[in-house]
Amino acid sequence: MHRLPRAAPDLPAESPDTKSRILDAAEELFMEHGFEATSLRLITTAAGVNLAAVNYHFGSKEELFQAVLTRRLDPMNRDRMELLSTYEAHAGDRPLTCEKILAAMFIPALRLARDHATGGKNFLKLLGRAYADPAPFIREFLSRQYGEMIARFRAAFSRALPHIPREELSWRLHFVMGALSFTLAGTDVLRVISQYHPDEASNDELLLKRLAPFLAAGLRAPSPAEDGGHHPLLDA
């Protein structure tokens, strides 16, 4: 099935196997232009491989896209769950704080953004954009990939915030994922909103350090159902 050709004795950092070169090029180009607007010819040219290589190694363009996502999303979500388990074991039977749970979500993403020099950041952008893509095969794929992790984290938040009704918590988790993916996608809408310190905008750690307190406060907000109701919003 898989070929193990040269053991790559000491080639500098160039020309890993064809499959990886396609994945790297596809990751960057999908991130830059989106799925539909990125042609296989663009990808294979950038990767320096033959056009037919994609269909040979991956089967189709859609399967290539899923392979691009799986390669990094799978380990990242596994890391998230492991980190959450570590925190929980360390806390004994006391519930975790929201900040700690959010840290279990963010740290693996940060690790990804830093480890692979450019690849990681490209991937997070790509992931943020995939969230908003209407293509059914993307939506189903993400549901499959995220299902287990989300369930674990919802349970953790549920213990951390016992006074928040389950349904309300589901919504807030949805908002958290929205703000996170929007932020990681790093769209240039930011240029409109802030006066845009470019050197800081690219610093993901600082970015998430700002996002976490924001989200933690939102998660802890009194539930509309528990504080007697009548919020001013939308009643005017």
Next chain:
Amino acid sequence: MHRLPRAAPDLPAESPDTKSRILDAAEELFMEHGFEATSLRLITTAAGVNLAAVNYHFGSKEELFQAVLTRRLDPMNRDRMELLSTYEAHAGDRPLTCEKILAAMFIPALRLARDHATGGKNFLKLLGRAYADPAPFIREFLSRQYGEMIARFRAAFSRALPHIPREELSWRLHFVMGALSFTLAGTDVLRVISQYHPDEASNDELLLKRLAPFLAAGLRAPSPAEDGGHHPLLDA
């Protein structure tokens, strides 16, 4: 330039002028499949008009997309700013609450979702997805359309939260826009997160009533810069 053919005496709800039929069909299909994956042939067939009509009336596919967005986005953002001005005038020289400012952002969006029977909800979904689209012409268009409104609202939040540094506030405004657009886009990721009460998920008013307290609490959170620092996140 524009033709005013029949005054449409009492045609039930069918066959407005060609331009509107194209806009309606395009709005729904762009929402459903995205910009790149929606062909002009699909749009014109759904609208019951000739293929060439798009290029005749709008010039190109890109200009059609911008026309779809402008048609509703323009009035909505104008409504938002007017509502904010109304609230500010009513409050005299006291700063508005975060909830009130958020209401000025949400209510026009809700009005849009309700007024035009199906069109409005389609549009909000489309708008949420356009936020994440990498196409340069979309990004530039949104920057142009949103610039003025964002500036107004940032000023309002700045008065409501004088203890939050300007830069921190810019980030939080970014998070607010992210959560809002993600929520309005209404991706099915939601199906993963919550156990999904379908009849409630489609109720935008309830949805935004949950989102507003969440965001208001996040906006009011102590700034990492002002509370002496050392947050637990990311230090583990």
Next chain:
DNA sequence: GCTCATTTCAAACGAACGTTTGAATCAGGG
């Protein structure tokens, strides 16, 4: 050194795309 399965390659496939063209159709004013 031949074998055979794996991988690469140039070339082509049919389909679908956005856009253009030029004639047909229409409505209203002289």
Next chain:
DNA sequence: CCCTGATTCAAACGTTCGTTTGAAATGAGC
């Protein structure tokens, strides 16, 4: 009634798309 400008229409334009094909190249095992 024809003229004029605006709109619709069928047809075709050239390009690009994802995928397939069949032969050439490759490399490990006997």
